[in-house]
Amino acid sequence: EAQVTQNPRYLITVTGKKLTVTCSQNMNHEYMSWYRQDPGLGLRQIYYSMNVEVTDKGDVPEGYKVSRKEKRNFPLILESPSPNQTSLYFCASSLLPGQGTDTQYFGPGTRLTVL
């Protein structure tokens, strides 16, 4: 089954404690993204990647890191989480634009609370 998986689904942590949210896709997609979603603000792109070892900043990259060492995985790293990073996070993947279907497949979401 084609899917994007994220782990963990829910996480409560404390300020300053490093954490990683994993994202994996099994569709051989080149394009992967991380978003955060906050009430009234919609989805905001944090980082995106067009292929292995290629990452770019989105709208709100501050406080986040990503890596793309393998095509299928795109982890999101919060080196020193702060309460303003409390949010719902989504990972998504797709083919590169113009390569056929441009559907973005979203993971189920990770609800993060930073105390």
Added chain:
Amino acid sequence: GQNIDQPTEMTATEGAIVQINCTYQTSGFNGLFWYQQHAGEAPTFLSYNVLDGLEEKGRFSSFLSRSKGYSYLLLKELQMKDSASYLCAVMDSNYQLIWGAGTKLIIKP
């Protein structure tokens, strides 16, 4: 700056038709997407427009005018399950996706 505008909330009646508008100003254009999102769930893809005109998919249609920076999503024969948020997103020249805040659609019996 880059900007996507869509109404915050709309209300419609079951069985009716509703049009959700989206206007955008972005650095370049590589396509416009519409997604549906039920509360607490991930967005699901509805449509993609890269050329001007109307794309029809069953009860849902999406229209694009690149010269006007304008799109709409048309939902026909509304059902209660269509109650959700509808998200408009534009891919800019750097392949970054810019998202609107979403339109919450409320369907009344």
